[in-house]
């Protein structure tokens with residue numbers, strides 16, 4: 027593997043002034059497409075006085091309307107689709123609320139863009155057409171598995187489509203196929219690293235890992251790097267924009283993630299939606315300049331990070347974003363699954379045997395195995411309630427939770443102010459007796 031690979035396309039090294047001309051033209055094309063497609067984004071543009079793509083410039087973005095996850099849910103399943111149903115070649119998504127997932131339709135054009143940006147991310151981690159990529163992101167509606175897959179194929183590498191789980195088999199194939207790149211969530215990288223060590227399987231073929239889909243710290247990075255002997259790099263994305271590949275660290279990006287800004291134009295805004303200067307934390311807002319299936323103008327991600335320019339003097343000229351610093355809402359991401367506490371509440375309160383006093387505990391004591399613990403009180407048969415809630419939560423969220431049925435009166439009541447329904451547990455004793 028080469029130390030610094032610029033990528034499979036020239037876009038990453040383009041002169042920023044030339045890139046801006048491309049972005050400008052693409053923005054005008056996008057606005058034109060949205061106006062023709064009609065629907066909520068077109069209405070909001072018209073309300074702002076925009077009649078055609080030619081009316082907008084990149085500098086006008088801050089005064090243009092935004093769109094949020096809520097808009098996707100309100101127009102479920104395909105309300106923001108901007109092409110004929112016939113032009114949609116696949117659908118991906120993530121968990122949503124009210125039992126409705128967030129669904130994203132892709133055209134063949136969108137799949138080409140996705141493959142290109144993921145191939146770029148893989149190349150930035152040192153992967154080449156000779157690489158063997160062990161892909162342990164889940165395959166399915168989740169964008170991790172298939173997104174990395176498309177990029178690896180586009181790069182001309184060999185992808186091993188492992189998906190998640192069945193760790194013994196993953197260990198066996200790492201031993202036999204000797205991959206140089208590992209792609210999976212950071213928590214699974216640690217789990218796999220421990221399993222490989224436990225089985226006495228060496229990891230000396232591995233050079234780099236692309237890890238994302240959930241929050242992770244630099245301490246976790248150190249752990250992954252020492253367990254697996256690799257450079258562990260951060261990859262960011264969200265289904266609404268495309269999936270993995272919106273931004274990704276490269277071997278030379280100095281701890282920040284290169285944003286694929288020729289396709290996904292980034293802004294960073296404060297709570298009132300005003301732009302913040304580079305280096306100041308704010309909410310990331312992306313505009314999909316080239317997507318056609320579900321193009322989004324100024325999508326407010328809820329993800330908090332900082333933006334910055336490229337590494338000075340680097341041949342890689344893309345703007346960069348920091349590792350994520352948090353969220354503007356209460357969405358949790360547990361083992362790559364997005365969870366809104368209100369969804370858990372809906373399941374818990376639907377069971378008549380359970381009292382309305384419950385507590386969610388985001389258990390991150392072991393960073394490799396984050397768990398969502400759900401403490402409830404019930405007068406019913408504890409085993410039956412545990413089983414029923416566990417099944418209902420798995421069905422609704424796509425996540426296996428640890429359900430604890432506690433004696434009546436154990437879950438703290440809010441005497442004043444808002445009920446505290448969510449606690450984070452990173453060390454020390456359980457926030458509630460009986461929870462571990």
Ligand code: DLL
Nearest residue numbers: 120170238239240241261262263264265269270350
């Ligand atoms: O998680 C896409 C993805 C797959 C990214 C594989 C990277 C690797 P969603 O399921 O729609 O898409 O979840 C998107 O997950 O808004 C963030 O809050 C969180 N997230 C994604 N990447 C990271 C990361 C995929 N690198 C939501 N660090 C986003 C922290 C991340 N959080």
